[in-house]
Amino acid sequence: MSNQNRLLIYILTIGVFGILTTEMGIIGILPSIAEHFDISVAKAGLLVSLFALAVAISGPILPLLFSRINRKWVMLLVLGIFVVGNIVSIFATNFTILLIARVIPAFFHPVYCALALTVAATSVRKEEAPKAVAKVIFGVNAGMILGVPITNYIANQTSLEMSFLFFTIVNALAFIATLIFVPALPVKERMTYGAQISVLKKPVVWLAIATVVFIGSAFSSINSFITEYLEAVTNVTGNLLTLALFIFGLASLVGTIAAGNFLTKNALKTATIFPIVLGAVHLLSFITGKSLGPMMITILFWGILFAIGNNVSQYWITSAAPKSPDLANGLFLSGSNLGITIGTTVGGLFISGMGTQYVVLGGLLFLILSLISIVLRNYMFKHKAQLTS
Known part of the structure; x- marks a missing residue:
């Protein structure tokens, strides 16, 4: 280079x-x-x-x-x-x-x-x-x-x-x-709009988009209010709050590296297990939320799984449309951000209606939906799901 x-x-x-x-x-x-x-x-x-x-x-x-x-x-x-x-x-x-x-x-x-x-x-x-x-x-x-x-x-x-x-x-x-x-x-090679958009005719792509949206919603329903959660539930403020957020961030960088290894070894297994593991961590945060030490450990897991989830989402949609990687990445961005919109809205409703501690329930709901969509794609389009694994 x-x-x-x-x-x-x-x-x-x-x-x-x-x-x-x-x-x-x-x-x-x-x-x-x-x-x-x-x-x-x-x-x-x-x-x-x-x-x-x-x-x-x-x-x-x-x-x-x-x-x-x-x-x-x-x-x-x-x-x-x-x-x-x-x-x-x-x-x-x-x-x-x-x-x-x-x-x-x-x-x-x-x-x-x-x-x-x-x-x-x-x-x-x-x-x-x-x-x-x-x-x-x-x-x-x-x-x-x-x-x-x-x-x-x-x-x-x-x-x-x-x-x-x-x-x-x-x-x-x-x-x-x-x-x-x-x-x-300057742009040297121009792919026609029609050639790129035609990928949307495939049902497997729409299942992949749904998975990306559900995973994004699961993350954002909690992560968008992580500062509020730590302040209101764990009573973390000031520099200690900043430390907690840095722990989350550094753990996510570790998760980025781990995700690459997991997806390379067995992408389908990684994608299928991911919602189950993150759901368990959400339940753990509901239990440990009021205790500083255990909650710090939970945040570590949150960060690692956040990065893994982003990589799973990106793989899941690009493997569904391998011949249109540019559009697939655009759909990944759109689906993830639509998930942020939905998740943040639902998380806000849980906070307003039940209290900050119960925001994790919204995350669990979307993880169940993401698991269903992943299993459904595996069952209906097994040969396509194996494209890059």
């Missing part, structure tokens, strides 16, 4: 980290936002759910619309929109303005992420593509995983506005680096 290609991939990694941190970092400061704007935590959760809904809507559409434009200019456009949205968030005087400043950039989220994976794969020799893509995916996971504790720490040590400034700086760095160091990236 040449130095120029290596630099390009590092820039793409920073870019996806900034975008995913903007999306997920907000979870770590939902209670602070609720207090700042004098609203409920459930209402503040709209910053997560509506962002995810916008990604889910645009995921299969906008990447296709932008697929014929020079990739460098598309990346600059998306990063610029995120910078402006974050600047507006810093100075937002009410919750509605903050919500609008987040939702508009959210529509362009899948454009950059899908493009980053494609550019990483095509910028190197074919045999080096998996390694290049893995580095970009690491940026995605790092943004999803570490964005929460980093944002929470900044808000606790300084102010809510400074956490939005952090989002702005990361995206601005990616924008400047792209402008200066990334060469023009």
Whole structure:
């Protein structure tokens, strides 16, 4: 891999980290936002759910619309929109303005992420593509995983506005680096819209999409309110809360490595067992939630399984549509974010109706649904499920 290609991939990694941190970092400061704007935590959760809904809507559409434009200019456009949205968030005087400043950039989220994976794969020799893509995916996971504790720490040590400034700086760095160091990236090979969309005629793809949505819902129904859960149930606050979120994040990085090994050895078994194991951990959190030490151990398991679940979802949908990997990744982003919208909404309802401790019940419900959809695909399309195992 040449130095120029290596630099390009590092820039793409920073870019996806900034975008995913903007999306997920907000979870770590939902209670602070609720207090700042004098609203409920459930209402503040709209910053997560509506962002995810916008990604889910645009995921299969906008990447296709932008697929014929020079990739460098598309990346600059998306990063610029995120910078402006974050600047507006810093100075937002009410919750509605903050919500609008987040939702508009959210529509362009899948454009950059899908493009980053494609550019990483095509910028190197074919045999080096998996390694290049893995580095970009690491940026995605790092943004999803570490964005929460980093944002929470900044808000606790300084102010809510400074956490939005952090989002702005990361995206601005990616924008400047792209402008200066990334060469023009014209599109050389263009796959027709019809050829990509035709994959949606296959029932196995829709079962895979359902699985991705259910797994995403299971995660977000709890993870979107993890800060609230630790504060209200475990009585963890301040620096100890930040430590707990960092434990979750670091465990997730370990889970990312473990997931690759598990899926390589036996993908079908990993996918089938995953909802059962995570369900057991959800039950464990219901039991250990009020005890600091045991809950810290539970958070460790939460983090590991969070990363494994993301990898299972991505494998499950790309193995259902192996001839259309770009669209499959777009559907993965859409399905995951639709799951975030649904899960956050359901989690908020459990908190409002039963109390914060019972939010884990929503996660269990979606895990049961994901297990059913996985088993159903295994039974109905066993030959297709074996494609990449």
